[in-house]
Amino acid sequence: MTPRYTELQLDALRELANIASGNAATALSQMLGREVGLTVPRVLALPLVDAVDACGSPDESITGVVIPLEGDIDGLVLLLISTEGADALCRLLGVEAGSDIGDSALREIGNILGTSCLNALASMTGLNLCPCPPHLSTDMLGAIVSSLALTQTESADLVLVLDSELDVADEPCSISFVLLPSDGGVSDLLTPLGLAA
Amino acid sequence: MGSVRMGEIVVSKRAGDELVARGLGSCIGLALVDRSAGVAGLAHIVLPESSETDRQPGKFADLAVPELIDRVCRAGASRRRLEAALAGGARMFELGELDIGARNADAVRKGLATSGLAVHAAETGGSRGRTMRVSVGDGTITVKEAGGELTILLDGSAGGAHLPRASATLEGAHR
Numbered sequence: 323m324t325p326r327y328t329e330l331q332l333d334a335l336r337e338l339a340n341i342a343s344g345n346a347a348t349a350l351s352q353m354l355g356r357e358v359g360l361t362v363p364r365v366l367a368l369p370l371v372d373a374v375d376a377c378g379s380p381d382e383s384i385t386g387v388v389i390p391l392e393g394d395i396d397g398l399v400l401l402l403i404s405t406e407g408a409d410a411l412c413r414l415l416g417v418e419a420g421s422d423i424g425d426s427a428l429r430e431i432g433n434i435l436g437t438s439c440l441n442a443l444a445s446m447t448g449l450n451l452c453p454c455p456p457h458l459s460t461d462m463l464g465a466i467v468s469s470l471a472l473t474q475t476e477s478a479d480l481v482l483v484l485d486s487e488l489d490v491a492d493e494p495c496s497i498s499f500v501l502l503p504s505d506g507g508v509s510d511l512l513t514p515l516g517l518a519a
Numbered sequence: 520m521g522s523v524r525m526g527e528i529v530v531s532k533r534a535g536d537e538l539v540a541r542g543l544g545s546c547i548g549l550a551l552v553d554r555s556a557g558v559a560g561l562a563h564i565v566l567p568e569s570s571e572t573d574r575q576p577g578k579f580a581d582l583a584v585p586e587l588i589d590r591v592c593r594a595g596a597s598r599r600r601l602e603a604a605l606a607g608g609a610r611m612f613e614l615g616e617l618d619i620g621a622r623n624a625d626a627v628r629k630g631l632a633t634s635g636l637a638v639h640a641a642e643t644g645g646s647r648g649r650t651m652r653v654s655v656g657d658g659t660i661t662v663k664e665a666g667g668e669l670t671i672l673l674d675g676s677a678g679g680a681h682l683p684r685a686s687a688t689l690e691g692a693h694r
Contacts, residue, residue: 370565371525380524380542381650383665388612398614457612462665464542465648468525469611472545472565472619 327482327508331517332365338511339363339484342442343499347488349438350431350497354414357491366483370471373481377402377498380464387428388457388470389436394449395510397474397503399436402463403428407495414493425458432456435499447514467500474504482508523548523563526578530560530590534656541650543607545620547580547627547643548651550604551587551636552658553596554675559655560591566619567626580623584630603636604672606651606662608643620644640672 327335340363351358366376374380385408389399403411408428412419417427433456440451459466471481484501503511512518521529521538525546529538538561540548547564562583569579576586592598608624624643631638640660642649647664654660657675 371527374525374542381648381665388614390614457614459611459646460665461611462542462544462648462650465544465609465611466542467544468542468546468565469544469609469620470614473612473614 326480327367331512332367334515334517335482335484335508335511336363336365338443338446339365339486339501341446342439342501343486343488345438345442346435346499349434350488350490353431353434354411354490356414356493359489359491361487361489363484363486366485367480368483370468370475370481373471373483374464374467376483377467377485377500378463380462382463383460384463384466385428385458385460386463386466386470387432388459389432390454390457391440391451391507392454393451395443395451395503395507397501397507398470399432399439399453400467400470400498400500400502401432401435402466402498402500404496407490407493407497408460410490410493410495414490429456429458432458439499439501443511447511449510449514471502474502474507476505521561523561525563525565526575528560528562528577528583528587528590530558530587530594531655532556532558532594536655538653538655539650540606543649543651544609544611545607545623547605547607547620547623548649549583549587549627550606550651550653550660550672551591551596551601552653552660552673552675553591553600554602554658555600556595556597557656557658558591558594558596559653559658560587560594560596561651561653562587564623564627567622580626580630584627584634588634588636601636602639602658602673603631604639604660605641605643606649606672609645609647609649611646611648642670642672
């Protein structure tokens, strides 16, 4: 049973992602004291293998911060931060990159961005959502994304990825902000908008 | 270079080719080589069991193991000379879900045992991502973690018998 999405549904999801990532960008900007630019979100409904490729090179070393979602929507928020980006963020926060404190700071960024995203989704859909404590892994991008996506889908057949780039002004820091709803999570998002299949 | 993406199987007998499965998280890279014949195959396995609706052979352990064996043999490998190595099956995050990596590793091992093949070497479990490479021609199989050292699972340049050695390798066969 492979869900297929209409243009109308994809547009609605793009709008959700836009607002959610916009909130996250504002929160990050306040935390860092810097301007944070935002790209228009991509909404990709792809087989898992292509969804992973769309996030970047599979053996590229990257820091992934995962904020699992709980409540009315099943899924997770994933931040993908390059090595350079992690260094820049830690520097802006006055902590040493790669240290326990550095990892803690990145988890905290995950927390704040995840929460602001959730608040946006909750207010748009009227659903109850709560973030769980963030997890962090610095490892190969393919391993991180594929493993996470597989926890959200039974079949790994068609995966929905909602992805924006947050760019910190004047820093080599571009964060991929990925919303990965579970198989059921997608209709959880679409139903309150009157767009469920 | 033969990149083997999730759910794919690539087989080659062209010396100098390299088969690579990058960024193995909970996925399993299964390599089969016949060093004598110079044939090698690599499967990038995603889930333990296929379903009625999805039967892509490289994706599911229950289909990938027999499919990979079949394809390397059709390319000229001899079944009794096949050496198998596994990598991957990690648990990258403790998300309270089932450990898909461990289930994948178990399913692949069971599939190999059912087919009468021993596991020559394996690097599975843990919480780190891995990249697996197979050198077609000499049949060398290696694994590397991000920022880690290269581990040789099968040294193709090592001489000696092409049958699996009895010591420490027949993990799947005694059942």
